[in-house]
Amino acid sequence: MSTVQFEMIDEHIGTITLNRPEAANAFSKQLMKDFHEQLDQIEIHQSLRVLIIKAQGEKAFCAGADLKERRTMNQEQVVDAVRQIGELVTRVANLKVPTIAAINGAAFGGGLELSLGCDIRIASKNAKMGLTETSLAIIPGAGGTQRLARLIGLAKAKYYILTAKRFDSFEGEKVGLIEEVVELTDLEDKALEIANQIASNAPVGVQMAKKAMEEGFDHDIHTGLKIERDRYLNTIPTADRLEALEAFKEKRKPTFTGK
Structure with a gap:
C-alpha cells in the first residue's frame, strides 16, 4: 500500500x-x-x-x-x-x-x-x-x-x-x-x-488571488500593486466573472466552471 x-x-x-x-x-x-x-x-x-x-x-x-x-x-x-x-x-x-x-x-x-x-x-x-x-x-x-x-x-x-x-x-x-x-x-x-x-468561489479568481499575494509579498507596495493589477486582469476575460454578475442580478448563487 x-x-x-x-x-x-x-x-x-x-x-x-x-x-x-x-x-x-x-x-x-x-x-x-x-x-x-x-x-x-x-x-x-x-x-x-x-x-x-x-x-x-x-x-x-x-x-x-x-x-x-x-x-x-x-x-x-x-x-x-x-x-x-x-x-x-x-x-x-x-x-x-x-x-x-x-x-x-x-x-x-x-x-x-x-x-x-x-x-x-x-x-x-x-x-x-x-x-x-x-x-x-x-x-x-x-x-x-x-x-x-x-x-x-x-x-x-x-x-x-x-x-x-x-x-x-x-x-x-x-x-x-x-x-x-x-x-x-x-x-x-x-x-x-x-x-x-x-x-464555492470562482477558481480563477481564487488562484489569481493566491498568486497575487505570494508574488507581491516580498516586494515594495508599488510593485505589489502592479502584480495585483496584472493578476486582476487575468480574471476579466473569464466566463465566471460574467456569471457572477448575472447571478447577482438574478439574486441567485453563481455556478462557476473555472473558465
Missing part, C-alpha cells in the same frame, strides 16, 4: 493522506517518492479546486525526517535527503490550488515545514509542533527558517527556532501560525468546511 494517498472526495475537493502511522508519518525515502507520484496527478487534475493534506492515525501529522533511516546515511546522503524534503514542500507550496493542512497530532521539523508550505493550517486541540532542529545540532532545512518568519514575523520565528521550543496548537493560533483549533473528532469536518467555502 502506498504511504501517501490522493483521493477526490467530491468533484472539486481532494485529499492527500500520509499513511505511515506506525512511524509517525515520518519522511522516509518511500514516502517522499509516493508523495511526488501523487503530486504528479494533482498538478494536472482538471477539476480540483482545493487540496487538504492530512495524516492517518491520531498521534502524528508528520514527525519530520525518519531518524531511524537517517542514522544509516552518510553526510552526503543526509544533505540530499534534506534537499528532497525541501523540494517536496516547495512543490506543495507552488500548487496553483489552495492547500489546507489538517494537523491532527505531532508536527515537528519537516512535518511542520510541510504545513508551512500550505496556505491554511488548522489543528486539533491535542496537536504539538515545533521546529526543533537546533536541539539536534542542525537547523530547519526544508524552508522552516524562511517560511516561519514570513508567517509569524522574524522575532517570533527566531524565538521558536533558536530555543527549539515545542508548543501546542493554542499557542500556534495565538502567534498566527494556526488559523483554527478544533477537537480531533471535528478536524476533518472543519477542513472540509473551509475547503467548501473556497471551492
Whole structure:
C-alpha cells in the first residue's frame, strides 16, 4: 500500500493522506517518492479546486525526517535527503490550488515545514509542533527558517527556532501560525468546511488571488500593486466573472466552471 494517498472526495475537493502511522508519518525515502507520484496527478487534475493534506492515525501529522533511516546515511546522503524534503514542500507550496493542512497530532521539523508550505493550517486541540532542529545540532532545512518568519514575523520565528521550543496548537493560533483549533473528532469536518467555502468561489479568481499575494509579498507596495493589477486582469476575460454578475442580478448563487 502506498504511504501517501490522493483521493477526490467530491468533484472539486481532494485529499492527500500520509499513511505511515506506525512511524509517525515520518519522511522516509518511500514516502517522499509516493508523495511526488501523487503530486504528479494533482498538478494536472482538471477539476480540483482545493487540496487538504492530512495524516492517518491520531498521534502524528508528520514527525519530520525518519531518524531511524537517517542514522544509516552518510553526510552526503543526509544533505540530499534534506534537499528532497525541501523540494517536496516547495512543490506543495507552488500548487496553483489552495492547500489546507489538517494537523491532527505531532508536527515537528519537516512535518511542520510541510504545513508551512500550505496556505491554511488548522489543528486539533491535542496537536504539538515545533521546529526543533537546533536541539539536534542542525537547523530547519526544508524552508522552516524562511517560511516561519514570513508567517509569524522574524522575532517570533527566531524565538521558536533558536530555543527549539515545542508548543501546542493554542499557542500556534495565538502567534498566527494556526488559523483554527478544533477537537480531533471535528478536524476533518472543519477542513472540509473551509475547503467548501473556497471551492464555492470562482477558481480563477481564487488562484489569481493566491498568486497575487505570494508574488507581491516580498516586494515594495508599488510593485505589489502592479502584480495585483496584472493578476486582476487575468480574471476579466473569464466566463465566471460574467456569471457572477448575472447571478447577482438574478439574486441567485453563481455556478462557476473555472473558465
